[in-house]
Amino acid sequence: MANETKQLTKKDLIVKVAEKCEITKSEAESVVQEFLQTIIDEVKEGNKIAINGFGTFERSYKDAAVYRNPKTGEPIHKDGKNIPKFKFSNAFKDSVL
Template structure:
């Protein structure tokens, strides 16, 4: 599903114009991005939590030269699904497998 597909689905479910749905989605994405950049987490009960996770430093290998490269530790955005989301997706997957 692309962003435009998501906008169309939100507009249909909410009974609003696509333009309004896109504005709401863009605002949501901006708020989440700003919160993560400040080091906060965004928790939506039942859906999940957006947070920053630290990746440990590691040694990687350049595939072209085979040379070892030090990759420093860094923070990266992550999503942890909530219980309700896990249950709903699991239920849908079971339906599709039958």
Template sequence: MNKSELIEKLAADTELPKSQVSAVVSAFEDTIVAEVKSGNKVSLPGFLTFEKGHRAARTGKNPQTGEPLQIAAADVPKVKVGKSFKDAVNS
């Protein structure tokens, strides 16, 4: 399911216009990104938790030549799946 299919499904389930559902989905995405970018954790208990992680600088290797190369440190998004979501998928 892609974003447009999700919007169509939510619009059908809630009987709201697709334009309103699309605006809510976009606002949801923008809010999650902005909060995680600023270092805040966003938790939807039992479903998902979004947070900012840090990956330290390290030495890797070029897979074609085998030469060592430096990989820079980076901030990365982390997503954890909640227990009730896991349970629903496994049942």
């Protein structure tokens, strides 16, 4: 039998934060939204965010490449682009496993 996992939505996360911090859902929503937006803004600027015991968010660059269409063999050119990366900390991995 396969493990069934529950998907936690942003709304669910806000409710949990509100309960654990004993604040209103509105306050928790503001905190969660600002936290996420700060990560996005900093990574967008090229900054690395390291959260001890959790992980590291950063931006990486994927080089331009040429692929081939498997049906026609025709080359497909992909431009280089920035991509977001997240690396779990060892402490996070150890606590989950």
